Amino acid sequence: MPAVEAVCQLTDVVVEIGGLPIRLRSTDPDFLGLIQRRYAGYVNPTGDASFDFDVELAPPGTESGDEEVQVKWEAGRWLMERGDFRAEWNPATSHGRIQQTINPYSLDSVLRIVHTLLLARTGGFLVHASSAIRNGRAFLFSGVSGAGKTTMARLAPPDAALLTDEISYVTRQDGRYFAVGTPFFGELARVGENLRAPIEAVYLLAKGPENIVEPIDGADAVRGLLGNILFFARDPEFVEMVFDAAFDFVRRVPVRRLTFAPDARVWELIV
């Protein structure tokens, strides 16, 4: 009897962030392996997915230097483009296509865009913020590059579960806002823990000589938050949804200014 050799070749990986499983198909096993390593902790082993993307790999060196992301709605699909990738996604069929070279960064950007588009429909958003869970409650530390997001993550006490040091994932459910772990990292280069907790407060970061927390209300809170929310699509309906989400969020979640010195004692103020 001839020997039967079973060859099991990986054809896709399902990456699930914020409870949204996205299947990434590729004919290149090396690329799929790269995805599995990059999104470790966020790979859904069951293989069930709500959305499917076919990833077509272009030869290295075919990228252009254009760093501006273009996202537009055209003929029933979202078109996403940057110098290093081109993607489209049809929400009606839940199917999309990504063209990129073999690198993890392009896919990371496409996933961020797709999640902002999906989240907007449910009142959620992605925001430039590090976040952590402590005592069952999530805290966000928001600011532009250099404001101290990664510093706050580094200074976090041992009992804090780090969700991200770069891009926080905010979902809305039953009138409450939750922070969810993401694999989107910054300088810390560490994937966040795949956990979820209700958001207790958002701190807008500013560096200073001492640690001070001040409440921020109304328009200042909205301005501060909107300034850090990720906007990719220039679509009026999308912008309105995110805009409304920011207003609703500041009505329900305290927004505070945190001026801090790079010292672990700052976490004593995070309550």
Place this chain on the structure above:
Amino acid sequence: MNNKCYVARSTAIAARVLGEETMVMSAVNSTLFTLDEIATIIWESADGTTPLEEIVVKKICAQYDVTPEVAVKDAELLVEGLTEHGLLLVSDQPIGITNSPAAETP
């Protein structure tokens, strides 16, 4: 700018009233604008059918201690700025495209 100009809110924006201010975000470039109390009056009255001068005289000069000449000039500058950013549409004829007024945040 012609005194008989008509102004209408662009449809490519998102706007919400917060207290006495109005926050407007452009859908073209996601830029955020904050309109003060008087600019909010003009913004809310920009229905495309009421001339700017009439808005100023009836809704601003009637409430604030300012002459129509000064108020109209200030309003024209404001309208010019908002138009440059694509938040308002301006015409010497009534404009058909209008939004519903911005929803007030409770």
